[in-house]
Amino acid sequence: xxxQYDGQRQIFHLKAKTSSYVMQILKGKYLAHxxxxxxxxxxxxxxxxxxxxxxxxxxxxxxxxxxxxxVLPQEYPQYGNGDFRSCAYGIRNExxxxxxxxxxxxxEITKGKPTLPGLPSSFGDExxxxxxxxxxxxxxxxxxxxxxxxxxxxxSVIARSVRFENHSTQNLTLTKMLSMSxxxxxxxxxxxxxxxxxxxxxxxxxxxxxxGTVQIESLRGTSSPQQSPFMALMRRGADEEQGEIxxxxxxxxxxxxxxxxxDSFRNIRFQMGMNPWNGEWLLKPGESFQTPEVLMVYxxxxxxxxxxxxxxxxxxxxxxxxxxxxxxPILLNSxxxxxxxxxxxxxxxxxxKAAQAGIELFVLDDGWFGKRDDDTSSLGDxxxxxxxxxxxxxxxxxxxxKLGMQFGLWVEPEMISQNSDLYRQHPDYVLHAEDRPYxxxxxxxxxxxxxxxxxxxxxxxxxxxxxxxxIDYIKWDMNRQLTEVESSFLEAGQQGEVFHRYVxxxxxxxxxxxxxxxxxxxxxxxxxxxxFDAGMLYYMPQTWCSDNTDPVCRMxxxxxxxFVFPPVTMGAHVSVAPNHQTGRNTPLSTRAAMAMSAxxxxxxxxxxxxxxxxxxxxxxxxxxxxxxxxxxRGRFYRVKNPFLENHGAxxxxxxxxxxxxxxxxxVLCEPAPAIQILKLKGLDEKAYxxxxxxxxxxxxxxxxxxxxxxxxxxQDFGSKCFRFQRI
Ligand code: DGJ
Numbered sequence: 148x149x150x151q152y153d154g155q156r157q158i159f160h161l162k163a164k165t166s167s168y169v170m171q172i173l174k175g176k177y178l179a180h181x182x183x184x185x186x187x188x189x190x191x192x193x194x195x196x197x198x199x200x201x202x203x204x205x206x207x208x209x210x211x212x213x214x215x216x217x218v219l220p221q222e223y224p225q226y227g228n229g230d231f232r233s234c235a236y237g238i239r240n241e242x243x244x245x246x247x248x249x250x251x252x253x254x255e256i257t258k259g260k261p262t263l264p265g266l267p268s269s270f271g272d273e274x275x276x277x278x279x280x281x282x283x284x285x286x287x288x289x290x291x292x293x294x295x296x297x298x299x300x301x302x303s304v305i306a307r308s309v310r311f312e313n314h315s316t317q318n319l320t321l322t323k324m325l326s327m328s329x330x331x332x333x334x335x336x337x338x339x340x341x342x343x344x345x346x347x348x349x350x351x352x353x354x355x356x357x358x359g360t361v362q363i364e365s366l367r368g369t370s371s372p373q374q375s376p377f378m379a380l381m382r383r384g385a386d387e388e389q390g391e392i393x394x395x396x397x398x399x400x401x402x403x404x405x406x407x408x409x410d411s412f413r414n415i416r417f418q419m420g421m422n423p424w425n426g427e428w429l430l431k432p433g434e435s436f437q438t439p440e441v442l443m444v445y446x447x448x449x450x451x452x453x454x455x456x457x458x459x460x461x462x463x464x465x466x467x468x469x470x471x472x473x474x475x476p477i478l479l480n481s482x483x484x485x486x487x488x489x490x491x492x493x494x495x496x497x498x499x500k501a502a503q504a505g506i507e508l509f510v511l512d513d514g515w516f517g518k519r520d521d522d523t524s525s526l527g528d529x530x531x532x533x534x535x536x537x538x539x540x541x542x543x544x545x546x547x548x549k550l551g552m553q554f555g556l557w558v559e560p561e562m563i564s565q566n567s568d569l570y571r572q573h574p575d576y577v578l579h580a581e582d583r584p585y586x587x588x589x590x591x592x593x594x595x596x597x598x599x600x601x602x603x604x605x606x607x608x609x610x611x612x613x614x615x616x617x618i619d620y621i622k623w624d625m626n627r628q629l630t631e632v633e634s635s636f637l638e639a640g641q642q643g644e645v646f647h648r649y650v651x652x653x654x655x656x657x658x659x660x661x662x663x664x665x666x667x668x669x670x671x672x673x674x675x676x677x678x679f680d681a682g683m684l685y686y687m688p689q690t691w692c693s694d695n696t697d698p699v700c701r702m703x704x705x706x707x708x709x710f711v712f713p714p715v716t717m718g719a720h721v722s723v724a725p726n727h728q729t730g731r732n733t734p735l736s737t738r739a740a741m742a743m744s745a746x747x748x749x750x751x752x753x754x755x756x757x758x759x760x761x762x763x764x765x766x767x768x769x770x771x772x773x774x775x776x777x778x779x780r781g782r783f784y785r786v787k788n789p790f791l792e793n794h795g796a797x798x799x800x801x802x803x804x805x806x807x808x809x810x811x812x813x814v815l816c817e818p819a820p821a822i823q824i825l826k827l828k829g830l831d832e833k834a835y836x837x838x839x840x841x842x843x844x845x846x847x848x849x850x851x852x853x854x855x856x857x858x859x860x861x862q863d864f865g866s867k868c869f870r871f872q873r874i
Contacts, residue, residue: 149300150256150279151189159254159279160190161296163303166445168296169194170222170281174208176250178222178281178294180330183393185447186303194332196220201412205229207248218412220330223283223294223309225249232416233360233408236309237323237423240288245322249283249292256280260297260306265651267398267685268440269306269464271299276306276464289315295440302460306398308440313430320640321428325404325420327395327441334413335383336393339450340405341375341707346695346728348372348676349707351790353381356407356415364404364422368593368629368646369673370397370680377711378405380417385449387785388828392446392453395419396711398465399439400682401650402426425632427643442681450710451784451828458713458783465681466716468661468688470668475689475715475779476553477505477768478620478748482512483696483722485752487520491536491543500753502550504761505768508620508748509547510555515540517567522626523590526562527569527576529608531615540616548617555620555668558612560605561653562591562626576601578649580631588627596652597634597645605656613660618667623657623687625673650682657686670718676704679712689716689746696722696750697729698741699864702795702812705745706785714799715779719745721767723752735760737866739767740810743778744797747771774808774870777801781808784828793817798827807836807871816863825869826854836871844874 151160157172158181169182169190182194196219204215207228216229226234227246238247257280258273281294291312298305307327313319338361341349349372354361363378365371376397382390395417397403402422409415419441428436442460446453462471479501485493498509516532517525531539544554563570563577565585570577570592578595579585585592594601612618632645661669669687671678675694683690690712693704701719708717719742724732742748749764756764771778781799789795789812798809811825830836830847837844850871857867 148256148277149298150277152254152256156192158190159281160187161279161298161305162186163298163300163305165447166303168305172251173219177216177219178249178251178283180220180222183329183331183445184391185445218410218414220332220414221328223249223292223328224416232410233406233418234323235325235328235418236292236311236321238288238290239320239322241317247285247288247290249285252282252284252291254279254281261295263308263437263440265654266437266439267654267682268308269297269299269304269398269442269460270467271464275299275301288319289313289317290319299460299464302464303445303456304460304464305443306440307443309438310435311430312435313432316432318432319430321430321436323423324428324436324438325418326397326438327420327443328416328418331380331393331415331417334409334415336380336407336415337383338407339379339381339710341377341710343372345372345674345677346693347700348679348693348704349375350703351707351710355383356380356409358409360406360408362404362406365402366422366424368401368632368649369625369678370400370403370682371628372675372677375711376403376405376419376680378407378417378419379453380407380415381450387451387788388449390449392444392450393417394444394446394453394457396442396444396457396681397439398442398681398685399650400653400678400680402646421647425643426646428647429641429644439682454710454785455782457711461681461684461713461716466684466688467686468669469665470688472780474775475668475746476507476620477771478508478510478555479506479753480510480512480720480748480750483727483750487514489514489535491538494543495546496754497752498547498550498552500761501749502552504753504765505772506552506749508553508555510557510620510622511543512557512622513559513624515556524564524566526559526564526591527567529558529612544616544618553619554617555622556612556618557622557624558609559624559626560609560656561594561596563594564591576604578629578631578634578645580633581635583631586630588630591627593627593629595634596656597648598636598652602652602656606659609660613664613667620668620670622670622672622691625678654682654686661686672718676708679708681711684712684716689718692717692719692745695728696720696738696742697726697731698733698737698812698866699731699814700729701741702789702814705741706789706795706797709783709785709797714745714783717745718748720748720750721764722750733864734862734866735763737812737864740812740866740868743767743771743774744810746779747775774806777806777808781806782829786825786828787811789814794823796825798829800829804831805873807873809869811857811867811869813859813865814863816861816865817859820859823857823859824854825857827851831873835874837874839870839872
């Protein structure tokens, strides 16, 4: 059992393979956090809390001036009685009072892990995970709070969430309901977050934590490309290979916040959860509210170990799709090849070229429905445009299947164009404020998924699409963020619920469609990687990483995305040069090396490629097929950091340790270049490896510690791939 409880001292020890998490009930009432870090065999009290009167901190017990909630490392801090740091939850009762205080009321330790109703969440059987539920209570107001910790012993992951129950006779409004709050009693940390925007998702931001609060958030209704729902505290000096990391990833696709707050005694409060701004929830008597979960990962050996923990955990305990262990097909996507301008004939020409080159899946992107000749109309009218596809989807799909390829389709089900039959029939389906004009994004509006009938319409519309043809793959896009987030179908006191109800509505739709169609591979997308989060991955095992396919930009995007997400989850395509987003010309080989480092595909007009280019593409595809298993199911190591250098590099090792693939990328050619040394990672130092191109044999220790010499090319944006086999 990975959860130990010492009843005498009232200490909980959550014990995973390489980490420990310790809490204690003080005075039979307060739940204090004692330790999170490297695994301990047992905890005997070394890190005891030392009581001492601290400045002007306030005290809950009149005669105990040394006991103050303002300095107590708390597990789920409240507001209103002396802890002036960021609270983990907030309530408002009918009197308008926001004060609350929780006392320990019991706990339960169970095998396995409960599912979270309506929400994506990690899973595992009784041998993999144990769950501790601590029951806290605010007797005065009648609120019960259940802190849920599921410990995945082998993976060193704790999944944390909270359930609120109103056992009073009055309405309570939850004004803040974070999923995680941890008080660390040390302060020598940097904060790592992933920021960006469209075409520029997930840049690495590492900054020292000195004073005050570092906070990231999304208020856009999606997890967003601006900030990823991830935060890590890195022990100062920690890097890819060494040093402690405390990381949190949110299994949620809507508004969020993550905070690292330093108090005046140099403790750090580390929090993550739903964003409280316009994020209230009315809890009527007898009702309950469940928060999404946060995955907490501790690494004693730097970022690579943190990433391995996340990657392995996602594969085994989060991505629910039956495709999680299946080989992902190499695809050709029609978007940058044709945009809205295609006919069946043109698509089939493209598909023939793709099939000849060895591509396995043909994806018809935007433009196949309604009167969708540009992005100003038709979202919501999910009937095929027979001007473009006279035989309908089925006719095209059959021809594609006859070419030996699978058939995939793009949809954007959460949206509605004002110029659409759906809008003309149901203007009320739009998410909007009664007395205000719409705000537009790409000239489209968002459906009010907080309403059951709108969700039912979406499920029905998608089922009709899926029933028309044999569809093997769906790209689920979402191209604008949420504004006028109100719903006339909810009471005034519940308008703060719309953001979360939207996400719940979306999850409900996807839950139904993915469960009913396990044969379909789903890929999520939100103008590229605008909703790349663990919540979407639960349902859809891959995500379009970015609309930016320029390998120079992708080097950073894929590097930093891999902090949390495994390469197999990142859609990556070879596109044309000059690149449509950046205008940059890069070698075809480098574009392919970058895309091959993830879930590989193409997105360009193959009918315009020269014979030589087609030969190169055909070779790339057959090469990827030989390394696909290593890339998609192997272990991934970041080697050279493109945020710090003119280079980027990483290597993959197959599950059985026999195959090694390394990619090295250069940004600009330098006038007096240093010979680069590429030191591989994760090999067996006692084993020997043969380089497949040259036949040379090297020791694993040599490849890791001495490294391979690379002579930079006289060319910008060069790349190299090395392949070794263990002998
Ligand atoms: C945004 C996506 O990121 C693109 O890949 C493409 O599918 C377009 N939408 C289509 O409108």
